[in-house]
Amino acid sequence: MTPGDFDFIRNLVRQRSGLVLSAEKQYLVESRLLPVVRKRGLGTLAELVRMLQLGGAATLETTVVEAMTTNESFFFRDKxxxxxxxxxxxxxxxxxxxxxxxxxxxxxxxxxxxxxxxxxxxxxxxxxxxxxxxxxxxxxxxxxxxxxxxxxxxxxxxxxxxxxxxxxxxxxxxxxxxxxxxxxxxxxxxxxxxxxxxxxxxxxxxxxxxxxxxxxxxxxxxxxxxxxxxxxxxxxxxxxxxxxxxxxxxxxxxxxxxxxxxxxxxxxxxxxxxxxxxxxxx
Ligand SMILES: C[S@@+](CC[C@H](N)C(=O)[O-])C[C@H]1O[C@@H](n2cnc3c(N)ncnc32)[C@H](O)[C@@H]1O
Structure with missing residues (x-):
């Protein structure tokens, strides 16, 4: 993923959800978004970013934001x-x-x-x-x-x-x-x-x-x-x-x-x- 594409994703996720992805999270972004690329039948992460940049892909934006959330939880957490x-x-x-x-x-x-x-x-x-x-x-x-x-x-x-x-x-x-x-x-x-x-x-x-x-x-x-x-x-x-x-x-x-x-x-x-x-x- 190019630094430009990474920044685009970071900004999108922050704007839409408040989630902050620090500079060292590039690997995390790539590993979370590759399944989205595959599910959408796209070839590369760059293609995914171009689609988002074109605009009008609200569902795709939601999917990308969701993919970047960490949903870990457990029962009676911290007691x-x-x-x-x-x-x-x-x-x-x-x-x-x-x-x-x-x-x-x-x-x-x-x-x-x-x-x-x-x-x-x-x-x-x-x-x-x-x-x-x-x-x-x-x-x-x-x-x-x-x-x-x-x-x-x-x-x-x-x-x-x-x-x-x-x-x-x-x-x-x-x-x-x-x-x-x-x-x-x-x-x-x-x-x-x-x-x-x-x-x-x-x-x-x-x-x-x-x-x-x-x-x-x-x-x-x-x-x-x-x-x-x-x-x-x-x-x-x-x-x-x-x-x-x-x-x-x-x-x-x-x-x-x-x-x-x-x-x-x-x-x-x-x-x-x-x-x-x-x-x-x-
Ligand atoms: C680590 S889990 C915490 C779960 C539970 N509260 C706990 O403490 O075990 C964080 C959750 O926050 C959600 N989340 C992140 N940004 C959010 C936002 N802007 N609005 C609502 N939920 C959000 C994520 O989808 C994720 O499921």
Whole structure:
């Protein structure tokens, strides 16, 4: 791939998705795009770039952007966020939403579904407390391929061995030959939608809990700030944002602040609000 073609792809991907491909990612770009070249019946990467440069190839652009996404995920990733969810966040929301009995959760970069399904499994553990409640999980991603896998709820042996406690595997999955399928009860708790975080999301309404994990790391500073500021507008005043282990709001925005002593949880509002929040929930 020529340096010019590489730059063209980098710019296209950044503009369309926010994903930053550094100069040393040329090999990655080539290895991810060669299957696209073959599928489209094209001869070379250069031909693919010429087609994109001609314009009017919206579907091809989407395919190229999708090919550059990293969809790696696993059940109960990093454990702690899910412990916080079950032991701190949900008890606090059960008190705070006792009147409306409705909780809305958004997984903004849901990839192949392990994150929203982990939340759904955690919610099933609270079935008794949640009787009569409406809990929605919206799961979105920019990769149609990842969303297809998430919707099917089919995972390999390797995938179910990563992070999923054996009791949960036995309770919520059925073995279908070589793969495992998540139970319809769990699948029906999650609504999947294709969505690009660079686009306006105010039409989704407001959420009590937003998981935006392991996606900001791929964006530049300005895009991180922009996404965080817009997320702050769709989280309830007493809601929560959860980021990945390598992500933070610090230095990017003041619209969220870290929850004292709870790594990875961020809240909108004034200093002190967080402490009060969990104090009243216990
Ligand atoms: C590494 S996965 C993270 C999956 C999950 N949140 C986790 O922590 O395990 C990152 C996901 O972000 C998605 N993504 C990248 N850019 C995006 C964008 N602009 N809008 C929405 N999703 C995006 C990718 O398609 C990919 O599935």
């Amino acid at each position: 702690l966020p899910f412990e916080y969810f079950s032991n701190l966040i949900m008890p606090a929301l059960l008190k705070a939403r006792a009147r409306e009995r409705r909780i809305r959760i958004w997984c903004t970069a849901a990839a192949t579904g392990q994150e929203p399904y982990s939340l759904a499994m955690a919610l099933l553990d609270m079935k008794a407390e949640l009787a009569g409640w409406r809990v929605e999980i919206l799961a979105t991603d920019i990769s149609n391929e990842a969303l297809g896998k998430a919707r099917a709820g089919l995972y390999t042996q390797f995938e179910v061995q990563r992070g999923l406690p054996i009791q949960k595997l036995v309770a919520h999955f059925a073995q279908l030959g070589e793969v495992w399928q998540i139970a319809p009860e769990i699948r029906s708790m999650v609504t999947y939608r294709y969505f690009n975080l660079l686009e306006d999301f105010t039409s989704f309404g407001v959420f009590d809990v937003i998981f935006c994990r392991n996606v900001l790391i791929y964006f530049d500073q300005a895009t991180k700030t922009n996404v965080l500021n817009r997320l702050a507008r769709v989280v309830t005043n007493d809601g929560y944002l959860l980021l990945g282990a390598a992500e933070t709001v610090v230095g990017l925005t003041t619209a969220f602040r870290p929850m004292p002593e709870q790594r990875g949880i961020y809240i909108p509002g004034e200093p002190g609000a967080a402490i009060l929040r969990f104090a009243t929930a216990s």
